[in-house]
Structure formats: structure tokens, C-alpha cells
Amino acid sequence: MLMNMKDLLVVAQKNKFAVPAFNTSSSMILKGVMEGCREKKSPVIIAIHPDELSFLEDSYIATVREEIMNSNIPGVIHLDHGGTFAQVMRAIHCGFTSVMIDASLLSFEENIAITKKVIEAAHPVNVSVEAELGTIGTTGNGGGEAGTEQIIYTQPDTVKEFVERTGVDTLAIAIGTSHGIYPKNMKPKLKLDLLKEIRGIVDIPLVLHGGSSNTDSEIAEAVRLGISKINISSDIKDAFYKKCREVLQDPDIREPNAIYPPCIEAMKEVIYAKLELFNDIDKVKYYK
């Protein structure tokens, strides 16, 4: 069941669960994500970053669409951190149902201007738009995902104006997460009071980026306080490739159908844990 982000997340917001956006740029990871979410009857978002998209052929996007359409779970194909209007247009042409325009490092007025421009192109073709206010931090190992060294927290007094002037569908906010896996000496702490304040200001679904390796209790609380989408990239890839390295220790193994099944199973354990944590299990029933 392929849909856009707004239609997917309005239901999540109403029923107090969050849908994971798994960064998925290989067909083996896609297979594991879709299997795991189908088994748990969990709505899902397949996210693809422009760096991942530049490596993939457009035919991969057709594959993702097909997978979601043929599954019995609601799903969205989402451009993660679109950086330019051209990247967003490519995604819309390829068949994404949702795009993010990340102009969070630009000025407030520039962020509003480009977000509006993207919305003008996206809404007439039923594609929903996510923007970001404030900036997520970086751990230095978030793959292609950037961030500032110091998190710039979302300022609550800018949120209402931004949402009203742009008409954006969903908003990523910076409340203390960073992209990537946190180094041992870095202790992430979410500002849950800030989330509560922002949740009280606007009605649209709110998004948390950099959701890998925050403490489970903070993430669960963020979901209870009204986060509707959480981006997960590093955690699932870590599990997948850790197992891959292990399997490939045997120099005689070369068949994909021997190498990948254990990697997919290892990754699915992480997926199940995230679905549970986000309260996303058995939520397909709300999309009839």
C-alpha cells in the first residue's frame, strides 16, 4: 500500500506511534526491512539519501515502489535530506511519494523560500514535503548524513511562523540527536521539554533524525510525547555488515543466497526492536 508521508503520519500521530524511516539503498537491506515490517504488521518508510540515490539507478526506485505496492502494509518512499531543488525534482520524477528539503543551514527566510518552492512542485502530484528547523548534530560517522558539530536546537518561537508560511506537511526538529553512531565519550541527551513545547505549538507530524543509539527510554518517551517518524540508518547497517564480515571470513563462500540470509536475520533483530520501541507493531489495522 503505497502512500505519501502526510497520509501515513496523520494516522500515526493520532494513535501515538512512530513509523521508522529506514535508510535503504541496497536490495538486500530492502528485503530485510520489508520482511521484518510485514511480519510485525508495521507501517514503514523507505528512506533514500541523495548520496545513496546518486549511487543507485532509477530502476531501484521502481523496485522499492513495487515492493511496497505488493505488500499489505502501508509504506512511503521518501527522499532523505534533499539538498537542492534539482535533487527533489529527480526524486519526484522517479516516483518518490515524499521528499525532504533540508535548508536548515540557510537563513530562516531562505529556508522558508525553498521549502515553499518545493511544496509548489510536490503537492500537485500528491508528494508530501518534510522540512527541518534547527540542525541535527553529527558524530562524524553518519555516512553521507551531515550535521553541525554543535546541535542548533529548534527555537520554539520560529516553529509556528515556519509551518504557517510554508504549509509544510511534516517537520524535523533538533532536540538533541545526532546522525551516526555516538562515540563512547559522547552522551546524547534529548531535550524532551523542548519537544513538549513544540508539540503544543503546531499540529503537523514531527520527525526525529539521528535516532540510532539514543537511549531506548528517551526514544520511547519522545514517541509518547508526539514524535511520529524516527530516522534509523546506522543501527540497521551496522547489524547487517557486522554479520557480513563474519560470514565472509570463510573464503569459500561466494553465493549471495549463502552470504545474505544470516545478515538479513541479524538486521531483522534490530528492526524488531525498533518497531517495538516506536510502538509501531500491529498498526496496519489503522489504515483500512
Ligand SMILES: [Zn+2]
Ligand atoms: Zn537525517
